[in-house]
Amino acid sequence: MKMSRKFITAGVAGVMALGIAVSAWAAEPQITDQKIRSGGVTVNIPVVKGAVGGAEVDDKVNMAIDFNIVKKLYAYLPGGSNGLSLQENYYPEFDGYGGAKASREFVTDIAGFINRQLQNQAQAAHKAGSHVKQYTFDGRYQVRFNSEELLSLEQTYMDYLGGAHPNTYLDTINVNLKNGKLLSLGDMFKAGSNYLPRLNAIVAKQVADEQQLKGFFDKKVEVNGTENFYITDNADLVIVYPPYAVAPYAAGTIEFIIPVSQVADIFNFKLE
Template sequence: MQNITNQTLTDTMLYQDVPVLTYTIHYPYFTTNCSQAAAMHVNNYYKYQARQKEDYCRNVLYKEAVEQATYATDHEFPFNKYEFLSVYTVTYNNDCVTSLYSDQYTYLGGAHGNTVRDSQTWDFQTGYQLSLSDYFPNNQTFTQDIISEINKQITEREKQDPSTYFEDFPSLVRGNFNLEGFYVTPDGIVIYYQQYDIAPYSTGIPEFFFPFSESSSRT
């Protein structure tokens, strides 16, 4: 098991003494008994990602926020401060494997913000990420099997709560399937899709659970 310490980059950026953008970026810092070199590699990965997000906030979002604030003032419109929030959730942390996902929420002053998710599952013996195929050994058709099961789960959900997915979800499930869109829990694997990929905004980020007993053994 890895020890995890939270690191944070945050700031409220002003334009003419008015707050126009607030950003908060959380990212993990790991220590482990598995491999110090692997931990250093993983830590550098998240530090770099966090700095990239901060650079985007300070050099792209801030400029857009200032332009929108200036336009709103000139036309006597209300201005809603821009927001950027990146938060990670650790879903599995045992022996030399850690899995987590990060949700990146961006609000640009409209009716609602948008969330984008990414995830990683790390082997702290090697410093490399585990792939979805690692959890389906000796199964050449695991992607097709996963897609078929997702369609079954959506069909059941639609019976109980209609219109929570787009009508053409079977083609969208296949077309938007992402091999990197998964994370591991103690009981199984979760496959997820981004907002709007297969369902309306109100559905959020769709998730589909695959118990280890039905998918594969744990790594």
């Protein structure tokens, strides 16, 4: 069967296009799920592998994820989050020497210890008349954006300590996958761009436009650069406030969705 040059050329072009598409897809790191469970403590943790920056960046990203989880778990120690200084001083897993494997083992150990702490507290409360027999902690994550250059994760934590309702907390992790650098809100914008007034103008308009939300806010919402945020596949920058941060618990998590197209002239990354 004789094939025309036009057909052959189209076929080669199609194969090349497919190869480029596969290559682009393969450049995104692979993210798998690991579950750590000890009694009333359950934590789902993402495992990142295949960052464009190599195995060293994989380690940095996974240790940053573990560190965030440990910070949250340490809050349940008798000394509260002040106990974090002990972890920073005495556990080298988080300063690069032990690597991600060691830091993940450390998270597992801490989860077991915190479970014992929580259940001891629950038993004491139950003896004092509480109807609750078990305190719980649940940690989950969601991949919000994953590309060759950027990874954006949202981590949500919920505990129940016998109160009127569970408590919800959240963290976000945004990473430059070329070098493993953790990105702040300011890092998403060009240096000297004076991005805060731009963001605050957009947020203020959203508050004014959404009359059903306006009554919820306890105070004026003003972005200061320390907020949790994530990127979406729709090329949105989402600034996130957990319950109680800017509104009562009943309002839930408050999110301000800012299309990157509105700040494209000062945005630092291409979202592809």
